[in-house]
Amino acid sequence: MRKHWGLLGLFLLVCMVTALCGTNFLTAYNLMNLVQRTALFSILALGVGIVIGTGGIDLSLGSVVCLVGIAVPWLLIEHGWSPWAVVPIVMAGSAFIGLAHGLLITRLRLQPFLVTLCGLLLYRGIARWMTGDQSQGFQGGFAELREIAVGRIPLPGLDTFRLPATAIPLIALAVVVALVLSRTIWGRWLLATGSNEAAARYSGIPTGRIITGAYVACSLLAGLGGMLFIFDVGSAQPSDFGNFYELYAIAAAVLGGCSLRGGSVSVVGIVLGTATLQVLRNSIILLGLGSQLEFAVIGAVLLAGVAADELVRRWHGARLERRSAL
Amino acid sequence: MGAGTVHCMPSLPTVRTILRVHGIGRRFAGVAALDGIDAEIRAGEVLAIVGENGAGKSTLLKILSGVLPPSTGSLEAIDDHGRPHELRWRSVAEAAQAGIAFVHQEPSLADHLDLAGAILLGREHHRLGWLNTRSMRVEAARWLARVGLDLDPSTLCGSLSIAQRQLVEIAKALSANARILILDEPTSSLGDREIERLLAMLDELRRSGVAIVYVSHHLDEVLSIADRAIVLRDGRIAGTIDRASMDRATLERLMVGRDLAQTALRPSLDDAPARLVVDRVISAHRQRHPNSLTVKRGEIVGLAGLVGSGRTRLLEAIAGLGHAGGSITLDGRALGTTIAQRVASGVAIVPEDRARHGLFTPDPVSTNISMAWLPRGAHAGVIDRAGERDLVAGMITRLRLRPANPARRVQTLSGGNQQKTMLGRWLSIEPSVLLLDEPTRGVDVGARHDLHEAIRAAATAGCAVLFASSDLEEVLALADRILVMHDGAIVGEFTRAQATELAIMSLATGGALEAAR
Numbered sequence: 001m002r003k004h005w006g007l008l009g010l011f012l013l014v015c016m017v018t019a020l021c022g023t024n025f026l027t028a029y030n031l032m033n034l035v036q037r038t039a040l041f042s043i044l045a046l047g048v049g050i051v052i053g054t055g056g057i058d059l060s061l062g063s064v065v066c067l068v069g070i071a072v073p074w075l076l077i078e079h080g081w082s083p084w085a086v087v088p089i090v091m092a093g094s095a096f097i098g099l100a101h102g103l104l105i106t107r108l109r110l111q112p113f114l115v116t117l118c119g120l121l122l123y124r125g126i127a128r129w130m131t132g133d134q135s136q137g138f139q140g141g142f143a144e145l146r147e148i149a150v151g152r153i154p155l156p157g158l159d160t161f162r163l164p165a166t167a168i169p170l171i172a173l174a175v176v177v178a179l180v181l182s183r184t185i186w187g188r189w190l191l192a193t194g195s196n197e198a199a200a201r202y203s204g205i206p207t208g209r210i211i212t213g214a215y216v217a218c219s220l221l222a223g224l225g226g227m228l229f230i231f232d233v234g235s236a237q238p239s240d241f242g243n244f245y246e247l248y249a250i251a252a253a254v255l256g257g258c259s260l261r262g263g264s265v266s267v268v269g270i271v272l273g274t275a276t277l278q279v280l281r282n283s284i285i286l287l288g289l290g291s292q293l294e295f296a297v298i299g300a301v302l303l304a305g306v307a308a309d310e311l312v313r314r315w316h317g318a319r320l321e322r323r324s325a326l
Numbered sequence: 327m328g329a330g331t332v333h334c335m336p337s338l339p340t341v342r343t344i345l346r347v348h349g350i351g352r353r354f355a356g357v358a359a360l361d362g363i364d365a366e367i368r369a370g371e372v373l374a375i376v377g378e379n380g381a382g383k384s385t386l387l388k389i390l391s392g393v394l395p396p397s398t399g400s401l402e403a404i405d406d407h408g409r410p411h412e413l414r415w416r417s418v419a420e421a422a423q424a425g426i427a428f429v430h431q432e433p434s435l436a437d438h439l440d441l442a443g444a445i446l447l448g449r450e451h452h453r454l455g456w457l458n459t460r461s462m463r464v465e466a467a468r469w470l471a472r473v474g475l476d477l478d479p480s481t482l483c484g485s486l487s488i489a490q491r492q493l494v495e496i497a498k499a500l501s502a503n504a505r506i507l508i509l510d511e512p513t514s515s516l517g518d519r520e521i522e523r524l525l526a527m528l529d530e531l532r533r534s535g536v537a538i539v540y541v542s543h544h545l546d547e548v549l550s551i552a553d554r555a556i557v558l559r560d561g562r563i564a565g566t567i568d569r570a571s572m573d574r575a576t577l578e579r580l581m582v583g584r585d586l587a588q589t590a591l592r593p594s595l596d597d598a599p600a601r602l603v604v605d606r607v608i609s610a611h612r613q614r615h616p617n618s619l620t621v622k623r624g625e626i627v628g629l630a631g632l633v634g635s636g637r638t639r640l641l642e643a644i645a646g647l648g649h650a651g652g653s654i655t656l657d658g659r660a661l662g663t664t665i666a667q668r669v670a671s672g673v674a675i676v677p678e679d680r681a682r683h684g685l686f687t688p689d690p691v692s693t694n695i696s697m698a699w700l701p702r703g704a705h706a707g708v709i710d711r712a713g714e715r716d717l718v719a720g721m722i723t724r725l726r727l728r729p730a731n732p733a734r735r736v737q738t739l740s741g742g743n744q745q746k747t748m749l750g751r752w753l754s755i756e757p758s759v760l761l762l763d764e765p766t767r768g769v770d771v772g773a774r775h776d777l778h779e780a781i782r783a784a785a786t787a788g789c790a791v792l793f794a795s796s797d798l799e800e801v802l803a804l805a806d807r808i809l810v811m812h813d814g815a816i817v818g819e820f821t822r823a824q825a826t827e828l829a830i831m832s833l834a835t836g837g838a839l840e841a842a843r
């Protein structure tokens with residue numbers, strides 16, 4: 001937790017500035033919206049965080065969100081399939097995508113950046129072709145199913161703020177991922193592989209399987225995220241649904257302290273990083289800065305955060321060096 | 327060796343100090359390589375500096391020759407009038423100005439220059455920029471005669487042998503008015519005759535008043551030529567010995583320091599069953615020769631050979647990294663093909679390159695040690711954290727890891743403690759086969775002793791140990807049996823009793839087995 005004080009400070013600062021200078025930030029509606037978006041994007045960021053932990057990257061997850069998010073209403077409405085068939089099929093499809101990435105990276109030794117960049121183009125293309133580039137939606141149906149994403153759970157003692165239902169899967173996933181990473185051999189192996197892949201191999205760790213597993217987990221979480229996103233918004237265009245989501249997820253993971261060199265992942269950092277990005281997007285609108293500025297502001301904050309982190313680390317390292325030299 | 331062939335006694339009646347070293351220390355990344363060194367270098371005297379690998383000899387030489395600035399302490403040059411000058415030690419040029427010349431182990435002279443050009447490099451005779459070749463050759467001939475080289479000054483450096491190059495380098499230093507000549511392992515690449523000549527020449531120089539700092543692994547040479555010897559151990563002076571009280575036993579005792587517990591006698595292995603059987607194994611790196619070997623239960627087998635002779639590839643093939651053909655059995659059962667399967671059946675490899683293939687560097691000692699043990703101490707994938715703590719604490723005590731702090735980041739440890747961490751990772755799975763590539767490279771004497779003891783203990787517990795080392799002393803000290811590799815193939819075998827450094831070297835460089843024996 002100690003390494004997240006800086007990020008927590010940034011998060012609280014953005015919240016305070018927005019609450020004081022803007023209007024409507026602290027309304028129950030806005031807060032529910034923020035929690036909802038944070039939960040959805042955190043699920044994606046957790047997935048890419050796992051891959052980043054192995055020293056890899058996944059650029060394709062926005063397109064996986066799109067493919068899955070479009071396929072769900074397409075299969076349910078256009079083809080009239082049962083939800084009992086559709087949900088397992090799209091999840092299996094997501095897992096298969098991850099498996100393909102993992103095998104291409106570990107067996108053919110292609111670079112993760114390249115493999116998943118091709119995936120980014122491939123899955124969006126498939127989604128657009130498959131639907132004839134037509135908008136897909138639930139047309140008012142499947143209300144019970146969509147409750148998983150749009151439901152609001154009343155909390156005791158609060159009248160207007162009710163907890164978005166997506167917070168439940170996020171909390172469950174965050175706890176599971178955190179426990180797997182810190183308490184199981186697979187988590188240790190994953191971080192060891194990211195920290196020094198050759199040393200991990202020399203230690204008898206099945207690095208190929210670990211890396212493949214990480215890509216499967218990432219695509220599975222992207223698929224789950226895609227399903228929840230489409231349940232949330234109801235209908236979407238194949239040409240722009242999920243655009244840039246991979247970059248939000250990667251930015252959140254990096255802001256949360258995951259090193260792109262691999263070897264370190266923090267679940268708390270990932271969720272906090274996602275929340276910070278979502279509050280920033282929110283405050284740009286509430287403060288009337290003009291939504292055109294959104295990417296510029298996020299880019300600047302990310303750069304400043306990473307640079308500050310590096311400077312603090314160097315200062316800390318130099319202090320350790322001096323202390324041990326005495 | 328040239329032992330005893332050069333008869334010499336300190337001959338100068340007045341001994342004059344020309345360089346004083348006060349409390350010199352040097353740290354690298356917080357680790358002391360050298361600490362509190364006081365010494366005097368005297369004109370007309372050969373001062374030997376001895377010590378085991380990692381004792382701080384090369385750091386001291388670098389500081390003396392101005393390559394490295396010291397972290398603490400000062401140096402004082404005393405000129406011909408007895409006046410001291412503090413040396414700031416900012417550059418090699420300053421050292422040269424003070425009359426200190428460093429003669430490298432393997433001198434690098436510009437191959438295209440002739441001897442006159444090389445000796446007078448930077449001090450060429452010229453008129454308005456035009457070289458005066460004739461006068462340069464006359465002067466060079468004088469310096470060549472001084473070091474006993476009978477060569478024409480117009481000879482090109484590229485055609486010289488290493489021994490000749492070394493002498494040219496010394497001539498170059500003398501021509502630049504060197505008062506202190508530092509020689510780092512000058513005999514390491516010389517033959518016996520050449521060593522004799524070099525020592526005779528150094529004796530000659532000493533008589534003319536030059537101070538010589540002589541660093542060597544070979545105690546015979548030190549005993550034959552040195553007037554005084556400074557023994558370094560773990561970065562400190564363990565003792566300074568005058569010629570009168572200098573003998574091999576004293577030097578060795580000071581070098582090693584603590585009375586290293588005499589190694590318990592290795593048990594007889596005559597009846598031990600074969601544990602690791604390697605049959606016509608080929609590594610994936612286009613190794614031409616299939617290699618076969620057997621290691622008995624409890625046996626320590628050393629792989630000797632030159633760099634590039636295929637020792638690492640053979641060890642890696644046995645570990646399951648790039649095993650391309652042939653069979654390997656452990657206790658009669660065939661091993662799986664991948665390294666993960668082999669580790670699971672108890673094969674462990676400590677690689678040569680700790681940083682690249684061994685350590686997880688941002689991580690603490692604890693996770694580095696427990697990495698291979700984890701699956702054994704886990705229930706349904708969940709790590710037994712109490713068990714992990716106990717294991718790490720036990721391993722730190724057993725291997726005398728310093729500092730004894732499991733949370734210490736592994737990259738801040740000394741080479742010896744990093745190596746102990748690596749060995750600890752594998753001892754914690756109680757391996758059936760322990761493969762080690764250069765088990766004590768870049769490790770200080772004490773840690774080396776601890777590592778050897780731990781390896782012997784593992785063997786005594788029944789482990790089959792196979793290690794590769796470029797250090798023949800280590801091979802002879804540790805191995806029950808020695809296999810020599812040359813050009814990718816095992817070319818000979820010695821028992822500990824049969825083996826000598828000379829015999830191993832002869833085989834390793836392509837000699838015949840009969841001749842070697």
